Amino acid sequence: MDFKQLRALVTVAEVGSVTRAAELLHLVQPAVTRQIKALEAELGVPLFDRTRQGMRPTEAGVTMADRARRALTELDRARAEVAPARGAVTGIVTLGLLESAAGLIAEPLTSAVLRAHPGIELRLQTGYSGHLRRWLDEGDLDLSLLYDITGSPSLTVTPVVRERLWVLAPPAAGLDPQRPVSFARIARDPLVLPSPGHGLRSLIDTAARQAGAELIPSVQTNSMPLQKRLVLAGHGWTILPGVGIAEDIAAGRLTGAPVREPEVWRSIAVARPRSGRVPPAVDVVARELLCQVHAAVADGRWPSAEPLIGDGGR
Structure with a gap:
């Protein structure tokens, strides 16, 4: 062989x-x-x-x-x-990004890393938190964004940000980001929801039970882009994290508002395996990832988000 x-x-x-x-x-x-x-x-x-x-x-x-x-x-x-140029940080770094956050983070992160460290080769993988966690555990990722993970014997976890979930609807619904919408109101419309077993669906179902609201989905899917397309086509409202809908609301393609009664938050962390040495290239990408997340929050590009740690090195 x-x-x-x-x-x-x-x-x-x-x-x-x-x-x-x-x-x-x-x-x-x-x-x-x-x-x-x-x-x-x-x-x-x-x-x-x-x-x-x-x-x-x-x-x-x-x-x-x-x-x-x-x-x-x-x-x-x-x-x-083993053969870097003098003083240069080189190497391959495989990074996992949540599907909802990839559109916001991937391009500025790539630009910042490659501008400062052209010897680093970035390999970006997107997916849902459960998939990314499995890929981390199996050694296919060097580090990843995950949500709602507080600790793990196998991973080093750094909390980064928490964000609210939003309800998303067609433009005709006229949802206002300054006027949160209750679960009781959301339950009155057809819904396009994540498939059962998805971490986001678990958050939504738990909040609905707390509100005493019965959510009856007209469509269920494991694809966030498909959720938004179905909403735009008039098949119902949906519930997604703010980071995944910011561009759609800003462009007027869809309307949205934070969810209330109850408010629903998810926390996002950077995770990487505990075992083994951390290559310098992985450490560089991890620091820049923190910087880009906090910059997005500080600039208002990440709706309804609050930082959970300091400024990420800025």
Whole structure:
């Protein structure tokens, strides 16, 4: 087993085609096929099912591709760290961003990091908090934004900000950010809600029980962009964190207001694994992430948000 075989395995698993994998790896197709077959022979199990639709990883193939991807990432990270330019911070940093906050944070964070440290390679992954937490625990992320996590034996957690949930409606509803809307009022309209099991849905259901309001969703989805599109199309109101709707309200695409009776808050933290040394590049990105979050709150770009720690180094 060698790194060329592992790269071939990961690439074929990602693109589903030996031909396309060969193009990406700058190899001829027979060479990629030989590498996959050699790996299968060594392991004694098939790694792919060859179908008309392409190469589909078997259960063993999925497991091997997952492990190989992590090994290759660690190798790339080591190469970047052992030969930096004098005084430069270099390396690969894989950062998890909450889907709701990515639009606000990703671009200014990337610009700030790469301007000050061009030797850092950022790899940004977005997802819901539960997915990001699992990826952290499995070693696929170096650090991540998570919400409503107060502590963990496996993670170092730094609280950053807390924010209110908002109700979002079509422009015709005329919701006013200065006039919060009660759960009792929200329950009178059709609702587009996150799917059961989603952390945000748990917050919403708990608050509804406290208000004695029965929320009956007309649509449920695990996609925040889809929630907003369905609201815009007139399928109901929805409830989302303020950070995820700021641009829509500012542009007049949708109207929104904070939720009240009860108010619903979620806290957001930066988390990273406790084990192992923290590479300088990860430390740089973590500090800049704190700065960007606090700048967004201070500038009013993060609605109904309050900082939970200091100024993040500014």
